[in-house]
Amino acid sequence: MVENVPFDQDLLEKLKTIASEGISNAAHGFSGMVGRKIEVSNPALKLVPLLTIPAMVGGPEDDAVGIYLRFEGDMVGQIMMIMPYQKALELADLLMDLPNGTTQRMNSMERSALGELGNMCGTFFLNSLAKLAGASIMPSPPAVMVDMVGAILDIVVATAGGISEQVLLMQANFMDGPRSVEANFWVIPDMNALKNLLKKNS
Amino acid sequence: MRKDPISLGLGERAVSRNPEDVLVAYGLGSCLGISMIDPQTRISALLHAVLPGATNGLSASDPNAHKYVDTGIESLVDAVVKEGANKARLIVRIIGGANMLISPGMANSFDIGTRNMESARRTLQRLNLKIAAEEVGGHTGRTVHVYVGASRVTVRVIGEKERDI
Numbered sequence A: 001m002v003e004n005v006p007f008d009q010d011l012l013e014k015l016k017t018i019a020s021e022g023i024s025n026a027a028h029g030f031s032g033m034v035g036r037k038i039e040v041s042n043p044a045l046k047l048v049p050l051l052t053i054p055a056m057v058g059g060p061e062d063d064a065v066g067i068y069l070r071f072e073g074d075m076v077g078q079i080m081m082i083m084p085y086q087k088a089l090e091l092a093d094l095l096m097d098l099p100n101g102t103t104q105r106m107n108s109m110e111r112s113a114l115g116e117l118g119n120m121c122g123t124f125f126l127n128s129l130a131k132l133a134g135a136s137i138m139p140s141p142p143a144v145m146v147d148m149v150g151a152i153l154d155i156v157v158a159t160a161g162g163i164s165e166q167v168l169l170m171q172a173n174f175m176d177g178p179r180s181v182e183a184n185f186w187v188i189p190d191m192n193a194l195k196n197l198l199k200k201n202s
Numbered sequence B: 001m002r003k004d005p006i007s008l009g010l011g012e013r014a015v016s017r018n019p020e021d022v023l024v025a026y027g028l029g030s031c032l033g034i035s036m037i038d039p040q041t042r043i044s045a046l047l048h049a050v051l052p053g054a055t056n057g058l059s060a061s062d063p064n065a066h067k068y069v070d071t072g073i074e075s076l077v078d079a080v081v082k083e084g085a086n087k088a089r090l091i092v093r094i095i096g097g098a099n100m101l102i103s104p105g106m107a108n109s110f111d112i113g114t115r116n117m118e119s120a121r122r123t124l125q126r127l128n129l130k131i132a133a134e135e136v137g138g139h140t141g142r143t144v145h146v147y148v149g150a151s152r153v154t155v156r157v158i159g160e161k162e163r164d165i
Helices: A009-034 A050-057 A085-095 A108-133 A149-160 A191-200 B063-067 B069-083 B112-126
Strands: A044-049 A063-073 A077-084 A137-139 A143-148 A166-176 A179-189 B012-016 B022-028 B032-038 B043-049 B091-096 B131-136 B142-147 B152-157
Touching (some): A009 A044, A009 A166, A044 A050, A050 A166, A050 A179, A063 A085, A063 A108, A063 A149, A077 A085, A077 A149, A085 A108, A085 A166, A085 A179, A108 A137, A108 A143, A108 A166, A108 A179, A143 A149, A143 B022, A149 A179, A149 B022, B012 B069, B022 B032, B032 B069, B032 B112, B032 B142, B043 B142, B063 B069, B069 B112, B091 B112, B091 B142, B112 B131
Parallel strands (some): B091 B131
Antiparallel strands (some): A044 A166, A063 A077, A063 A137, A063 A143, A077 A179, A166 A179, B012 B043, B022 B142, B032 B043, B032 B091, B142 B152
């Protein structure tokens, strides 16, 4: 799938380094916040077509939770963390140190816990990127949505307008001892800006 | 055995006169679903449009036309008329166009949903087509089904049952 991407392997490798540094900083920050050690696996990073996302999260009508932020500055783009509703409940349990199956609904407490997680992961990723590229990137506060997968993804699709039809997928596992929940992030940067930014500094 | 519904992805459309067909667009957020039914011939159609307008002067026959509300509607009308529907009899419904971002600071910054809705109203008015029913705006995603045989259109939002509009 990667061959026909206007994107070289080098750049992807560089982004992998950025992603794992960013995510591990985020895990560190998050552990400090909840007072327990939350670990995050080394994230996998790949390029995928935007249109394959609904199928990867279940289906366009499935219930899901989305955490969304945008960034501006030397580089413009958006980050969406999306997961099936059931997974979001498990992740909320893990973050709030509750036995699995305790959280039954996404209320304001659960939303804000997940929002903070998305916020930290997104911000730390952007910080690593900014540091490496010597650029200034500012993220927006996170928005948390509970809705159908298709509806949540419309935000990304409508804003990207089909320009970047390939998006960066970052997959990471959040772990607290033996418990583990997988989360997917989709980073939709302005690909050209990203390329230039990283080329300039390599 | 019941036939699987014909599922329309982003920027796709379908026209059918087969009474067994069900056309569906799942999880419309800011996207807009536009259905057209000629009750006499039962020719039914559904469009899943993504953006308000084609900026670079696309014609209604361009393969990308269905991605946009304006060219998509024009092309849909052409298609149903070609199939044998009478334009004057068309019952048009619009569904979707929600504003999915309700976080402070982001809310109205790029409300594609509202712009999609406005584009649909403008285009339909220009084509002399009335909107029979609409289920638009707000902050929730919607799934729309068009049952060709029954000339029915339904909407479903998360956590609720499907209902006719």
